Amino acid sequence: MADGTPESAVVLVDGENIDATLGSSILRRRPDPKERPRWERLLDHLRDRWGTEVSGLFFLNSAFTPLPSSFVQALLNIGYQPVILAGPPEVKVVDVAIQRTLQALAERSTDVVLVSHDGDFLEDLRPLIDGQRRVAVVGFRELFNTGYSELVEHGLEILDLEDQVKAFNVTLPRVRVIPIDDFDPTVFLN
Structure with missing residues (x-):
């Protein structure tokens, strides 16, 4: 960390x-x-x-999602550690596990990326935006909880899973704000 920036990042994916x-x-x-x-x-x-080096944790609820072994194996092959959780039906096990992980990351020097739109993580993400590490949320920009946009002025990065990360092989049918410099009328003229 010659410049004070962490040498690794951890990605927490809220699969649900x-x-x-x-x-x-x-x-x-x-x-x-x-x-x-x-x-x-x-x-x-x-x-x-x-x-930087990047590792990923992919959180899944075993009770609500049929988990094909091929998907779990694919996650392992591309560099994610599947975190398959179980608990009582009234407990949001994925949320609890991600919250606990965010709290544990407060004690470590690592960049943090949360892949979720859910506002349940705001309180645990806020302390991580400390000026010493990079912190980002990834998802669909127009669907994030509004609390995330309030954290941008404190250093939170918001990354769009489709437009910036280019994580899809197809164009999704999204309704969103288009910066005028990016506007292509031919997209709308079928």
């Missing part, structure tokens, strides 16, 4: 939140395999963007 957001808010149906994020691209994007 991203899957639910993609299915219910964007596609309004269960995503086809070709419409799912290519999670290795997130790790590559962060390595290139921050020039």
